[in-house]
Amino acid sequence: MNITDQQIKTLAQRSKQQCELCRSEDKLSAYLVSPKEGNEISDYVYACEQCQLQINNPETLDVNHWHGLNESIWSEVSAVKVLSWRVLNHLQRNHGPQDLLDMIYFTDEELSWAKDGFSTGDSTAEEDEEKHRDSNGDVLSDGDDVFLIKDLKVKGAGFTAKQGTKVKGISLVPNNPAQIEGRVESQRIVILTEFVKKQ
Template sequence: MTGSNTPGSDSCVLCGASATRAVAVAPRDDQVALCDTCAGDEADDQHWRCLLSSMWSEEPAVQVLAWRKLNQLRTEPWAAEALDMLYLEPEVQDWAEAGQSDVVHRDSNGTVLAQGDTVTLIKDLPVKGAGFTAKRGTAVRGISLVPDNAAHIEGRVEGQRIVILTEFVKKR
């Protein structure tokens, strides 16, 4: 495994948390240690601020992971600013971009969706685990695309970050 963000070999290379597991950074097989939070996409935006320090790692695999996550979060002002500051060597940049998904997200009308778009819900959607229903006509601004699933996007509704099926939205 490559180096760590903090002293100790069992620390997450992005946030420094313990209880890590080895994760391969595609398309190469370089292994890094990530905590369960950083290995998934369920963390809140505050957690991902750890990228502000880990993006400066000397390890190319860590730089690739930081660039990819910042790219996903680029609708957040702090992430866009960090992404603008981040410089990757050309071969590392190619590696980071090569792992990006070629998945195309489309709304209910077949219109291509992009990171940061605004969409409108076309039907009432009960939000599991949150105890409310997202109403038809609700605008969801600054969506995030789920990189490995063309049927899912993420956005904030009533202050809650939720996953939304693309078949229930239309691009504004």
């Protein structure tokens, strides 16, 4: 569905004639936030040409352009929050602002929308980055046995887990591919995946 002139006027009023992502007032137009079909005005963000170009070509994202995200993540407009989340995820892959990502509050529907339309342009690479991997890059799974590749001082437990120690039946820490859990000397501990090798 093509957006109408009246809908564009509504967007302009909603945004106070500013880009809803960076607050620029130059070259503004309606941007459909995929995978929505544009049936509702709420499917669109009123965005400047520069924001749209960078969103459509994530490899060109310029971190200096996106200082307005610390405001747009709090928008009452779902489409604005969704686009902000996607941009932050792309920036975070290049050591960007994880703290802002952690602050975004989403309903289940908004989060689903954000993820459904999010792509790095390389789905295989994206999937790989989400997986837990050992020090050699091998994929780890729940229940795997691993070996420690260095001595690890276990804070609060009063012992050091020695290099070569076998950790049986690990558990993957959800939403954190850098951590696993396992039992060492009867203690359940969190271990960084970079310090283990899959058996």
